[in-house]
Amino acid sequence: MNKLTAVETAWHLHEIVDIILGYSLPKELASCARVSHFVSSHALDLLYRNVCGLTDILHLLAPTESQTVEWTTNIVFTRPIQPDDWERFLPYARRVRHLTHVESVLSDDEPVLTTVFQELQNTHPTGVIFPFLQSAEFRMQDDMRFMLMFTHERLRRLSIASDARFLKDVLRGIPKASPGLEFLKVTCSDGIQTTVSDLVALVEDLPNLREIILSSHLLCAVVISSLSKHPHITTISQDSSGITVLKHPGIHYERRISDTDFQSLKSLHLDTDMDSLLPWLNNRDVLPSLRVFGVELRTLEPPHRIRDLFTLLTTAIPHIVELTVDSYKHNRRSTGRPLYVSSASFQPLTQHLSLTCFVFDHPDPLCMNDEDVESLAKAWPNLTTFYLGKSALYKDAQAVLSMSVLSSFAQHCPKLQTLALVMNTLTVPSPSPSNQAQFGHNFKQLDVGCSPISDPRAVANFLSRVVPEGTELLFWDTGMPNSTAAGSMFESLMNRHENWKSASIWLMALHCAHSENKTDKLALSSVTERFNESEQENMRLRREVEMLRMANSCSCTICSRTRHPSGHGDLFLASKLPWSVGYP
Secondary structure (H helix, E strand, O other), rough: OOOHHHHHHHHHHHHHHHHHHHOHHHHHHHHHHHOOOOOOHHHHHHHHHHOOOHHHOOOOOEEEEEEEEEOEEEEEEEOOOOHHHHHHHHHHHHOOOEEEEEEOOOOOOOOOOHHHHHHHHHHHOOOOOOOOOOEEEEEEOOOOOHHHHHHHOOOOOOEEEHHHHHHHHHHHHHHHHOOOOEEEEEOOOOOOOHHHHHHHHHHHHOOOOOOEEEEEOOOOHHHHHHHHHOOOOEEEEEEEOOOOOOOOOOOOOOOOOOOOOOOOOOEEEEEOHHHHHHHHHOOOOOOOOOOOEEEEEEOOHHHHHHHHHHHHHHHHHOOEEEEEEEEEEEEEEEOOOOOOOOOOOOOOHHHHOEEEEEEEEEOOOEEOOHHHHHHHHHHHHOOEEEEEEEOOOHHHHHOOOOOHHHHHHHOOOOOOOOOOOOOOOOOOOOOOOOOOOOOOOOOOOOEEEOOOOOOOOHHHHHHHOOOOOOOHHHHHHHOOOOOOOOOOHHHHHHHHHHHHHHHHHHHHHHHHHHHHHHHHHHHHHHHHHHHHHHHHHHHHHHHHHHHHHHHHHHHHHHHOOOOOOOOOHHHHHHOOOOOOOOOO
């Protein structure tokens, strides 16, 4: 197969075309769709596979414009929709697989006027706008009942957010429209009692449901009881976004789970306080199938309470491999005092669990030395993710860990991909020997938080010998939630930010230099190897030539000493030999 034929064959493989076009920008895809008949269909698939905002696609159905009424801007059609419009729109609608429509103050999507949804519903010939839609997300400020026209039997993932008065009819209509749903997320800030009853009915009518995410206050005792009897539920999560009141009066939130409940549950993420969590964990082996557990603690707890939590976790949920304990999300203001934890605080976990992911975050600086952290790395050799107090704001003296702790993780955790912790990089270890432990090729990300730094080049030089090329270096930035420091602390953080920015640039440059040096060494090694092979071949040829010379010399000696009575002995003997010998 010649080169031209191979290229043509590759372009006729749909998977390869999709991969190539997947690297194109939307404007480039639009150009391909307009000028190339061969790749037009592939380009349109990529352009309209993910639709962010209905306004991005409704204009293909009929002309639209922004209309402002009483300080509110909405999208409306400029003329009535005709049957021909639907015929022209259908090829685009059939390509949509994922739809996101968010109407909020912070989003770029302009609200769609209710009359637009009414016209869509009244004029569409089948009632299903996007017949092959697989996932949808709706966050709407107005009536959500029209959202049901975007649901159908093929829909597998649905996320909705609105007030309870709009959710009521939607929750009741979802099982009829999309009975095959596997993922559901419901966000609601009010109307607890009515929403809870609708949720219970919804769960019972979705036999294929596997993953559910609910606003924190919606996961009450009644909903938990309903979910516990579902045969296919594998993931339950509480979403604390926009929730200020964790528990509402008149609603029971006790977690009572029997041995026969949640037989398929693999992942559980809770938003709660320690007083509600510890009594539930007092039961031994409460969820035998659970492998992933995460908790966002609403209250800051002393070290001995944290150890109590870890102790109960090892007996109540003994088979987990991923653990997240986040005290930072709901308590971003530091108490001003360090949190004195050590390897002893985590000893219940290191003795009984084999974790692949561990996340422990807190608003106060953690007082742990290199030996404490190294003991965690030794206890969990299969770690792929490790976060330790990276969100807190540390003063120079509070950052106890040295950069040498990176070598401990590189040595004891060969599968590590993501590492996040705060180190004191004001003192950089001396240049490492050639046999120093380095992270494997799987390592992707290092987050140093607000680690103190003074010499970006020296830090980058050390990191270039430990982390592989292509590692993403993350650090504190002004846009982060923990950027509320004031006075001298803020000035120090800004100085660290600039130094870490410089260090990241130096790290990329050093990695490039090491890569070029490695390439040169490989080229030199290859040349040297070929030279050695040539030398060996020359030696072999010299030995063969020498053997031939010796054989010729030996044959001449024999011929000169052997005579036939007839006087022609030399010729007679030479004719018996395998070598060609000349005579005068």
